[in-house]
Amino acid sequence: DIQVTQSPSSLSASVGDRVTITCRASQSISTYLNWYQQKPGKAPKLVIYAASSLQSGVPSRFSGSGSGTEVTLTISSLQPEDFATYYCQQSYSTQTFGQGTKVELK
């Protein structure tokens, strides 16, 4: 199985901050990496697919970059509705998820 590890596991930030979350894979996954946002009591919501493609309807402050074994999710200016847990997921082989990064209000 391909393992994906997110860092950090949690972070505290303020509205307007730039936030970056990293996902590292145990082997190269090219750009077969997706990002999901999950709020408490809700299903995950797709934010970025194919490492850098913005899902329809997602604000442009979200962006993704990278390939191979390291991919990042960046929120350029954190908004109140962005406080949530973010998961990466590799689709290169049998799906696996990262352990999640909780973005909290500082």
Place this chain on the structure above:
Amino acid sequence: QVQLQESGPGLVKPSGTLSLTCAVSGASISSGDWWSWVRQPPGKGLEYIGEIYHTASTNYNPSLKSRVTISVDNSKNQFSLKLSSVTAADTAVYYCARRYSYGSGTYLDYWGQGTLVTVSS
């Protein structure tokens, strides 16, 4: 708009079998996509369980494979999950989702709202 709805017992006894169904509306389950199950233990992360194609071809998480069966009913536009020999560690919110293919990659774009299944006597 594609919608998925999980249904099934919310309480299962230890050593029993967990059974859930996901009803799909707004899309045909024979559309060419895969249909997945994902679970989330309380306060923890997401875990892929497995998936099925309308031809009944399946893929399973190797760590659960010996206990999981996923089936499809094309006539009812739904698919189902059975997890046998459950323990308290199987207590989780269970989600069904559509795995959409773009080129050679895929992502989960539509999700059910999730259903909590508790394993307890």
